[in-house]
Amino acid sequence: MNAKKTAAEKAVEYIKDGMTVGLGTGSTAYWAIRRIGERVQEGLNIRAIATSRASEELAVELGIAMMSSSEAVELDLTIDGADEVDRSWSLIKGGGGALLREKIVASISKQLIIIVDESKVKERLGGFALPVEVIPFGYEITMRQLSATGCTPVLRMLEGKPYWTDNGNYIVDCDYGDILHPSQLAIRINAIPGVVDNGLFVGMAGQVIVGYGDGTVKQLERRGSE
Numbered sequence: 292m293n294a295k296k297t298a299a300e301k302a303v304e305y306i307k308d309g310m311t312v313g314l315g316t317g318s319t320a321y322w323a324i325r326r327i328g329e330r331v332q333e334g335l336n337i338r339a340i341a342t343s344r345a346s347e348e349l350a351v352e353l354g355i356a357m358m359s360s361s362e363a364v365e366l367d368l369t370i371d372g373a374d375e376v377d378r379s380w381s382l383i384k385g386g387g388g389a390l391l392r393e394k395i396v397a398s399i400s401k402q403l404i405i406i407v408d409e410s411k412v413k414e415r416l417g418g419f420a421l422p423v424e425v426i427p428f429g430y431e432i433t434m435r436q437l438s439a440t441g442c443t444p445v446l447r448m449l450e451g452k453p454y455w456t457d458n459g460n461y462i463v464d465c466d467y468g469d470i471l472h473p474s475q476l477a478i479r480i481n482a483i484p485g486v487v488d489n490g491l492f493v494g495m496a497g498q499v500i501v502g503y504g505d506g507t508v509k510q511l512e513r514r515g516s517e
């Protein structure tokens with residue numbers, strides 16, 4: 292069974308006619324967009340905004356009506372994946388480089404539903420190196436400053452060149468080991484001038500749906516807050 296697909300399809304059940312919807316990015320969000328496309332073909336009437344060019348292209352191809360960012364004041368629901376989620380629903384996102392648009396869209400969503408397969412659920416964040424979006428100018432300086440926050444920063448590369456985000460920036464993947472206080476770390480990272488944003492999403496998820504290899508899906512129970 293495809294655990295990502297089952298989690299995604301469960302989340303799409305929360306979409307009702309007339310809603311405005313944020314479309315996430317990545318291999319799990321892909322299945323949600325596909326399912327939304329099917330429901331649109333069946334008559335569901337929604338308007339959506341995507342968190343990456345790739346998701347936007349897919350949505351348009353599937354006939355989903357898109358809205359511009361000037362129209363998107365508040366969204367009813369956003370469905371997105373994550374690289375890691377802990378028991379208090381703090382997240383690491385940005386493995387696919389879309390963290391900035393994802394955070395902007397999540398910030399105007401009344402509800403953010405996170406969809407993951409069971410391998411992404413962790414007791415502590417940090418097994419996945421934290422993606423940080425940085426501006427290209429002075430990135431070596433920014434990387435040294437990131438290093439001083441306690442991580443090993445690595446510039447993300449693609450085909451021998453720095454990876455470019457949809458926003459024309461770089462991604463630095465920062466390995467911190469166990470992240471004990473995600474919200475404090477997020478503030479420290481974002482205080483560095485060359486940093487645009489980081490992939491820690493704390494207090495943003497409203498629901499986490501986990502897909503399992505046996506075909507079942509469960510809501511992740513929330514234990515405490517960060």
Ligand SMILES: O=C[C@H](O)[C@H](O)[C@H](O)COP(=O)(O)O
Pocket residue numbers: 315316317318319320371372373374383384385386387388389390393
């Ligand atoms: O930048 C990408 C996003 O944050 C993704 O939602 C995240 O990396 C999870 O992607 P996937 O569902 O492909 O594991």
